Amino acid sequence: MHLGHSLSHGGPEVVGADARRPDGVRRALRIGLGGPVGSGKTATVAALCRLLRDEVSLAVVTNDIYTREDAEFLLREAVLPPERITAVETGACPHTAIRDDISANLEAVEDLEDEVGPLDVILVESGGDNLTATFSKGLVDAQIFVIDVAGGDDIPRKGGPGVTTADLLVVNKTDLAPHVGSDLARMAADARAQRDGLPVVFQSLRSEEGARDVAAWVRERLAVWTA
Template sequence: MHLGHAHAHHGAVSADAHRPDGTRRALRVGLGGPVGSGKTATVAALCRTLRDTLSLAVVTNDIYTREDAEFLLREAVLPPERIRAVETGACPHTAIRDDISANLEAVEELEDAVGPLDLILVESGGDNLTATFSKGLVDAQVFVIDVAGGDDIPRKGGPGVTTADLLVVNKTDLAPYVGSDLERMARDAKEQRGELPVLFTSLRSAEGVGPVADWVRTRLAAWTA
């Protein structure tokens, strides 16, 4: 089920598109969202879908552990040298929005070690609806929510829901079991986001990540144009 148009809004790309040596740097896409919404599952699915055609890497953020990175390593979605973990030691906002130095260092180290790269996915630690990425860290942001969290989440808004370049509503397969009204969620998301795209999907299905991957490809095409 896909409500909205994934390619309706391409957004602007950063003017800082090159590394110090003059080569084009990778497109950086941030993924945020509440705990349990499916951020790591989205990252894993994107890696599996894009790794054969793109050179990509991942930076994960956890407060005190490397759990998300370890999950990606266990799933073998990318070679180990393409996955870096940042332990924020504080609120996830700090490392993705306020003091982005640790994430920037991880991104730059990946490009030095395994580059040139087309794409780097930066996953935030689990947070609430206010999580947003610094524009100095990422070029585009995906915000992931899920229907099990309640169909009032789009209506509640918050910067993650209202301003992310793409809103992904995950776990649509659970809607009948948790009493979530997908049409209502779509209307509320449209009211909050205007023309910004919204995708309804279930990452449990093999094809669930397809529209998200297509959106990433479109952003990458704009980045490299």
């Protein structure tokens, strides 16, 4: 799926959406994870790394708002070797770095491929933001939007670009539902109504299944990407 931005002069890659690197090799599949603060994006990334790292070559880019905490959490948890985790600084505006001005993130993914590649999948985690934060198609091939039951069970009903258009909606922390009075059946019905057939996963990282469904979705995406 080359998008036609070919460069006649043969310089380094400049267009993020190009499926091939300058040497002609297919680049890694890039999957964005966005969602509100505290919904469990970093925990989901960590769980995905643990589930997938033995079968695919993985790397992670984090976009923290004002620290390197997400990257440091992943390093501390040792979900991947440190050279496979890069933090991008976003200047107080995480959605700008994943949507309006993706240059720093593109550099991070390209440098990871240069330095630790070949890579199959790069997970690009956004800093916690609001319900309108979505990734540019120039940066990622598919995006996961992570919300949680404790953030209010009306979030799926309210919709917004993340909930409505993300390739996968993850409703996290289902184990908390009885404690915060969230109605999972209602959340599921609202999400179905908003998403026009796009998939939704309900997960609790405290359960045995953990991020298994999301990992399966990533595997499917990778199979399509490499087909």
